[in-house]
Amino acid sequence: MIAYRLICKDGHEFEGWFADSTAYAAQAQAGDLMCPVCGDASVTKAIMAPAVRTSVTKAKGKTPGTVPELQKQRQFVAGFRKFIEENADYVGPRFPEEARKIHYGETEERHIYGESTLREAKELIEEGIKIAPMPPDPNELN
Ligand SMILES: [Zn+2]
Numbered sequence: 001m002i003a004y005r006l007i008c009k010d011g012h013e014f015e016g017w018f019a020d021s022t023a024y025a026a027q028a029q030a031g032d033l034m035c036p037v038c039g040d041a042s043v044t045k046a047i048m049a050p051a052v053r054t055s056v057t058k059a060k061g062k063t064p065g066t067v068p069e070l071q072k073q074r075q076f077v078a079g080f081r082k083f084i085e086e087n088a089d090y091v092g093p094r095f096p097e098e099a100r101k102i103h104y105g106e107t108e109e110r111h112i113y114g115e116s117t118l119r120e121a122k123e124l125i126e127e128g129i130k131i132a133p134m135p136p137d138p139n140e141l142n
Contacts, residue, residue, distance in 0.1 A: 007046035008035035
């Protein structure tokens, strides 16, 4: 999995997770990428400028913004994964099947996570089922 910083033509920036750069290219070409803010489909890769978001708050004797961006991203990803692992049922490769059952009210409504192929994920999205890609385990990055 790789993360791309994407931008729509109105300038909304957001992050997209893809299996690899080919998956990104395929979705971009098919017009499958959409801005989560305004729904615009003219989405392109944002220029990977060092994303420095320093707080405006005056630090009292402390140097702000010294946490490297990658470190912050890892903390975010780790937190997100932890939330999923603690609050969702792991259903493994039965993910698409379970997601459908929940969507159509055939089983108890709950958070689940598991594995699916890109094709299965796309089909779920087309059926209006809300799913999100799981960020990779930070310990497995690099
Ligand atoms: Zn937008």
